[in-house]
Structures are given as C-alpha cells and as structure tokens.
Amino acid sequence: MRASGALMVAAALIVQVSACGARGTARDNAVEPTGPNTVAPKSELSLRDYMVHVLQHNALELWDWTSHEIDETGHKVTAPQDEQEWEEAESAALTVVELLTPLYSMSVGRDDAAWSAGLEKVRAAANEAAAAALAQDYEAFVTASDKVDMACVSCHYVFAPQIEDPALKNFYMGKQQ
Numbered sequence: 001m002r003a004s005g006a007l008m009v010a011a012a013l014i015v016q017v018s019a020c021g022a023r024g025t026a027r028d029n030a031v032e033p034t035g036p037n038t039v040a041p042k043s044e045l046s047l048r049d050y051m052v053h054v055l056q057h058n059a060l061e062l063w064d065w066t067s068h069e070i071d072e073t074g075h076k077v078t079a080p081q082d083e084q085e086w087e088e089a090e091s092a093a094l095t096v097v098e099l100l101t102p103l104y105s106m107s108v109g110r111d112d113a114a115w116s117a118g119l120e121k122v123r124a125a126a127n128e129a130a131a132a133a134l135a136q137d138y139e140a141f142v143t144a145s146d147k148v149d150m151a152c153v154s155c156h157y158v159f160a161p162q163i164e165d166p167a168l169k170n171f172y173m174g175k176q177q
C-alpha cells in the first residue's frame, strides 16, 4: 500500500515536471486562488497509534534533553550544551504543544470536559518547558518536563487506567494541582 502510494506520487511528479517542460514557462503552472478551501483532511490514526507514534514519539524528544545517564565516569546529564541544542529543546517542547491540538477534536478525542482539561495540563507544562528552554534555565526546564510526564500519566489514570500501574495512582494524581 505505502510503496504503491509513493510510486504514484513519484509518477505524478514526473508527469508534472514533463508537463512543465512541455509548456515552457513556470507562469503557465502557477497556482491561482480559486475560492474557498474544500479539503479537510482528518487523521486516519487510532487514538492509540496517535499516542504511540506521534505524541509519545515527540515527547521522548523533549525528555531526551532531561535524561540522566550513569556511566563509568560518574553522573552524566544530557542537558542542552549550546545555543543550537537549547533551540532544539525548545522546538521539542513546542512540538508537543502543537501535537495536542488534534486531540481536542472529537474524531480522535473524547467528548468530555475532563479530556480537554487533561490536554490543557500537558499544554501548560510543555509551554513552560519551551519558555525555560528559551531562557536556558535547565532546572526550570527539567521541572516543566517532569510536569509534562505527570500530566500525560494523570490523564491516563482517568481515561485509560489499564495502561498505568494502579499502585502509582496516588503518586501521580496527588501531584496534580
């Protein structure tokens, strides 16, 4: 399925390129405004696939900047080291913020006020992490990134308790303000 889709895209591109060559100028192929947009793509992922392949995947990019590793030389922290790495950490946080948006919609989300409240907690924490990265404040960045984790897990305790450890429920839910 995927391969044939890619081939079709490739074929379409070749047709477009040759059409472009045949007609001569780029102006012939210019896209003009034609009226209201009627394309409204919807995610085809299940909620679980969205969580695993999209949201968690990108949250890991954020948490990678706060992970602690112990090696033979002692304690090693993977904190951003320079301007570029801080910017990557900020981007990771902002990506998590933006990826929450589709989860508010009813096609993937749940029609429940607690659902949006759960998303708002993750959003606030991830925005806080982005601000801390912008300020290059590692302590604040770690605190905010931990809050993201807390907010993810506490929503699971409400809407998917089977995926979290019941023994840790009080620890996670108790820390939510």
Ligand code: HEC
Pocket: 047, 048, 051, 052, 055, 056, 059, 096, 114, 115, 116, 118, 119, 122, 148, 151, 152, 153, 155, 156, 159, 160, 163
């Ligand atoms: C608004 C509530 C909510 C928030 C916030 C939320 N999740 Fe989820 N998450 C769910 C629900 C519900 C499921 C179960 C989906 C299913 O299996 O159908 C789930 C499932 C998952 C799973 C799959 C786990 C498994 O074993 O099946 C992962 C991984 C995950 N979420 C990661 C995250 C991460 C990371 C965050 C925060 C960045 C997050 N989630 C925030 C509601 C939420």
